[in-house]
Amino acid sequence: xxxxxxxxxxxxxxxxxxxxxxxxxxxxxxxxxxxxxxxxxxxxxxxxxxxxxxxxxxxxxxxxxxxxxxxxxxxxxxxxxxxxxxxxxxxxxxxxxxxxxxxxxxxxxxxxxxxxxx
Amino acid sequence: xxxxxxxxxxxxxxxxxxxxxxxxxxxxxxxxxxxxxxxxxxxxxxxxxxxxxxxxxxxxxxxxxxxxxxxxxxxxxxxxxxxxxxxxxxxxxxxxxxxxxxxxxxxxxxxxxxx
Numbered sequence: 001x002x003x004x005x006x007x008x009x010x011x012x013x014x015x016x017x018x019x020x021x022x023x024x025x026x027x028x029x030x031x032x033x034x035x036x037x038x039x040x041x042x043x044x045x046x047x048x049x050x051x052x053x054x055x056x057x058x059x060x061x062x063x064x065x066x067x068x069x070x071x072x073x074x075x076x077x078x079x080x081x082x083x084x085x086x087x088x089x090x091x092x093x094x095x096x097x098x099x100x101x102x103x104x105x106x107x108x109x110x111x112x113x114x115x116x117x118x
Numbered sequence: 119x120x121x122x123x124x125x126x127x128x129x130x131x132x133x134x135x136x137x138x139x140x141x142x143x144x145x146x147x148x149x150x151x152x153x154x155x156x157x158x159x160x161x162x163x164x165x166x167x168x169x170x171x172x173x174x175x176x177x178x179x180x181x182x183x184x185x186x187x188x189x190x191x192x193x194x195x196x197x198x199x200x201x202x203x204x205x206x207x208x209x210x211x212x213x214x215x216x217x218x219x220x221x222x223x224x225x226x227x228x229x230x231x232x233x
């Protein structure tokens with residue numbers, strides 16, 4: 001089956017640090033990838049839609065300068081949390097949609113990244 | 119914007135029994151897809167079952183089945199013969215069939231399975 005690798009799985013760093021999270025589709029090409037954020041015991045909230053070769057589309061209320069998304073190839077999207085602060089601590093999870101599959105096919109999720117800012 | 123409502127923050131079921139998790143949604147679209155995802159403590163998102171809105175027949179996957187009531191905009195999940203491994207957060211999700219492929223999730227239901 002389709003596999004999405006997300007790295008790192010856990011990050012602990014100091015306030016002010018920038019953190020890059022990678023989302024990689026291992027055995028398929030993904031024109032579109034999605035970044036979600038999940039606070040403890042809450043639901044997944046869509047942050048942005050990452051489109052290969054073009055700018056990401058951010059959801060309302062998500063700071064694009066804070067959460068930089070790059071989708072430079074058909075198998076890799078990155079989310080960079082710039083100058084992270086404790087309030088950015090959360091669980092970030094990506095998903096990818098295979099380019100060749102029909103619209104009714106589900107997305108494939110990475111295993112998520114737990115970000116803790118001290 | 120579409121909203122997905124899961125009105126049961128927590129549910130409990132005894133092993134081998136049946137439990138139903140409720141989900142309602144609000145949309146003006148006619149073309150859409152509905153999903154149930156399971157999130158165990160590992161926080162991995164696992165697809166349980168999906169339903170295309172244009173299909174009248176309810177989807178089933180082994181012990182998991184849905185009751186899809188399109189007019190009522192209801193999409194409940196029934197778990198039969200519950201197992202200890204079914205304990206997890208369950209999220210109902212909506213995806214438009216015409217505008218993008220992002221998922222809109224409900225707040226989730228925490229399912230506890232007791233021996």
